[in-house]
Amino acid sequence: MLNIEVNGRKITAKEGDTILQALTRAGIKVPTLCYLEGMLPSGACRMCVVEVAGAPSLIPSCSFPAAEGMKIKTNTPQVLEARKTIVELLLSNHPDDCLYCIRGGDCDLQRLAKENGVRHRVFRGARTKRAKDVSSPALVRDPEKCILCGKCVRVCEEVQGVSAIDFIQRGSNTFIGTAYNSGLNVSSCINCGQCVLVCPTGALAERSYVDEVLKALNTPGKTVVVQHAPAVSVSIAEEFNMKPGTDIDGKMVAGLRRVGFKKVFDTSFTADLTIMEEGSELVKRATGGGVLPMFTSCSPGWIKFVEQFYPELIPNLSTCKSPQQMMGALIKTFFAQREKINPADIISVSIMPCTAKKFEAARPELGRDYASDVDYVLTTRELAELFRVTGVDPSALEPETPDTPFGERSGAGKIFGASGGVMEAAIRSAYFLITGSELKDYNIQELRGMKGCKELRVKAGKIELGAAVVSSLGQARKLIEEIKAGRSDLQFIEVMTCPGGCINGGGQPLRANMDAIKARMSALHQIDKDAPLRVSHKNTQVKRLYEEFLGAPLSHKSHELLHTHYTKRDVLR
Amino acid sequence: MTAKTKVDKVLEGHKFAKRDKLIPILQEIQTADGYISKEAVSKVAQHLSVPASKIYGVATFYNQFRFKPLGKYHVTVCRGTACHVKGSLSALKIAEDALKIKAGDTTRDGLFSIGVVVCMGACGLAPVVNINGEFHAKITGTKMKNLIDTLKTSEKANAK
Structure with a gap:
């Protein structure tokens, strides 16, 4: 323990703490800009400067270790003046169009300007004209708004x-x-949108399709249906000032109907379907001498990552489409036939915690008849905007349930939104597929939590599998390199592009700290715990879909609609 | 295809190189090829296991690297202190206007490119311009224009 004095008060710091960490723990707020929780400091912006007795100049608290007997002052005139000047300088060549900016009212630079008392433009620097990059279907970059903090x-x-x-x-x-x-x-961008989550200004944002969806909703003759991903219902509440981890699934469904969607489907239903297909595929590969280890294919950022960095691993990817694309395919085939609607008159919208899903929906191999299966993908943030634009307050609505035939879901389908969830759901069902009996305990604690890499050995009957769960592609790369170096004890690997899984996806509400992410994750596990149905293979609507339409998992029809193949992608990398 | 083999040759000379060799490798490629091509960046990226964006970032940090092939006539204008005082800026402007390109660029027909250096070490002759290794001393606006025009007309004559 280190004893330090801050603003005349005594506080303690742990050995190895930076000044900023010690101050934060003691409840003393120091403004930061380039600081990233859980990563090494870069000390680039100097926003967090404090005065340390005996130091020749101001000290950046984020990158300076706390030491015994340190005397720190966080709000002397010199410190306040320095911070204000930093903001003024950053603003010197920053556009003034906050009113029209996607981050207006929700911008770190704007907030810092306000907090530091910047009331007029002090420096008038030359503005550099730079074109927006609108080439990506998922992300938009506006370099003029960039303040070069380097977080992205x-x-x-x-x-x-x-x-x-x-x-x-x-x-x-x-x-x-690039x-x-x-x-x-x-470029080699995988559209994950993690850069959007850390961008302090409007320099990085998702490509918005809110206008297109509004237009579709008001086009006569079109049936506009929507699906929502498991990780959306536990995070959208934050956009409406509720506590992180609040689940408003039913209220959100009610809200989607108020906005004007004809049918509301739950993507967790196709998550259950994914488990049936992927589980069967795994059993087939494990017993029939197929390519192992098998990697999950739900996360579109990961898929593009493999296509461009590890094309030799494409045979290891599960051929299953992601739940979004399975739902999209079923909507434009099974649902269209059942409701006797021309698929061309269906507009299929999906609400995802993800920016890469926008890219996935536009993949040519995942559509049919030269049209996409999913027409527009909205992120959680865009859904909040859609609600606000249309005057729908989900918190004030009575909960409703999603529509048949794709409305029922198991707890296993819901935990797809958290890292380890796909694996947990797959093990629950694969165990049943192999042994014919149910797991004693559905909760697999080893696969839960925010750790980047989690491993488990599973025994089901005569088959023993090594399972690994990684989230973030840095972790995935590490594991792949181990496998390429000869590691062979793993047969099934779940990869999620974003750290912690979809609950921390690039389309989720901004400014969530680690506690908020954990709250979202435990919310999903709580929903699973409380669910009457906890395994995918008992989902009655999934069973009916197989009886009425698909036949059996891995059937010809399943292959046609629910499976796909990927090819090597050449990018400048 | 020759450009590719040149890059390969450079990389062969750095078989077990790590990322600290990036700048020497880029310099050798530029000497061999005259510029840093996209293919070169891609190959160096694979060779050193450094992302292409990082290599481009490093290469653009330094003035010495070019990203467009050199022209048949490479016009280097000295922008050192002595040359600046003696009016090298207007010489550069005249060259840029005459060729309708900026420093660092190459004309579309591939005939001319313009480069800028900080000092050629011939301050007594300021302002100095170098075209394909040949020095031209005490350049004025008219001299610059004449130099370019002469080259242009001789090229036209050759083309016929």
Whole structure:
């Protein structure tokens, strides 16, 4: 324990703490900008400076270790003036169009300007004109709004191991861009949107389709249906000032109907279907000498990652489409036939915690008859906007249930939204498929939690499988390198692109700290715990779908609608 | 295809190189190829296991690297202190206007490119311009224009 004095008060710090960590724990707020929770500090922005007795100049608290007997002052005139000047300088070449900015009212730079008492433009720097990058179907980059904090570059490199973007040129000409400053669409960007979550300004945002969806909802003759992903209902509440981890599943369904969607389907239903297909595929590969280890294929960022960085592993990817695309395929075939609607008159919208799903929906191999199975993908944030634009307050509505034939879900389908969930759901059903009896305990604690890599050995009858769960592609890359170096004890590997899984997806509400992410995760596990139905293979609507339409898992029809293949992708990497 | 083999040759000379060799490798590629092509960045990225965006970031940080092939005539304008005082900026502007490109670019027909250096070490002759290794001293606006025009007309004559 270290004793330090802050603003005349005594506090204690742990050995190895930075000043910022010690201050935060003691409840003393220091503004930060380039600081990223859980990652090494870069000390680039100098926003967190404090005065330390005896130090020749102000000290950035995020990157300076606390020491015994330190005397710190966090709000002397010198400190306040320095912080204010930093904001003023950042604003010197920042556009003034906050009213029209996607982050207006929700922007770290705006908040810092307000908190530090910046009331007018002090410096008038030359504005650099730079074109917006609108080439990606998932993300939009506006370099003019960029303040070069470097958070997106660090997340892309250190968390995801992708490094699609970096600092280009130098000095006042510096900007953040891809190799050869080409569009994101031809870069190695995997559309995960983790950069959007950390961007303090409007320089990075999802490509919004709210206008298109509103237009579709008001087009006569079109049947507009919607599906919502498991991780959306436990996070959208944050957009309406509720506590992180509040589940408003029913209220959200009610809200979607108020907005005007004809049918509301639950993507957790096709998550159950995914388990039936993927579980059967795993058993077939394990018993029939197929390519192992098998990787899950639900996370579209991961799929693109494999296509461009590890094309030799494409045979290891499960051929199952993601739950979103399975639902999309069923809506435009089974549902269209059942309701006697021309598939061309159905507009299929999905609500996802993910920006990469926008890219996935536009993949040509995942559509039919030259049209996409899923027409528009909205992120959780965009759904909140849709609710606000249409004057729907989900918190005030009575909960409703989703529509048949794709409305029933198991707890197993719901935990798809958290890292480890797909594996847990798959083990529950694979155990039944192999042994014919149910697992004694459905809760598999080893696979839960925020750890980047979790492993487990599963025994079911005569089959023993090594299972691993990784979240974030940096972790995935580590595991792949181990496997390429000869590791062979793993047969089934779940990969989620975002750290912690979809609950921390690139389309989720902004400014969620680690506690909020954990709250979302435990909310999903609570829903699973309380669910009357906890295994995918007992979902009666899934069973009916097989009886009436698909036949059996891995049948010809299933292959046609629910499976796909991927090919090597050439990008500048 | 020749460009590719040149890059390969450079990389062969750095078989077990790590990322600290990035700048020497880029310099050798530029010497061999005249510029850093997309293919070169991609190959160096694979060779050193460094992302392409990082290599482009490093290469754009330094003035010495070009990303477009050199022209048949490479015009280097000295922008050192002595040359600046003697009016090299206007010489550069005149070259840029005459060729309708900016420094660092190459004309579409591939005939001319313009480069800028900080000092050529011939301050007594300021302002200095170098075209394909040949020095031209005490450049004025008219001299610059004449140099380019002469090259252009001789090229036109050759084309016929």
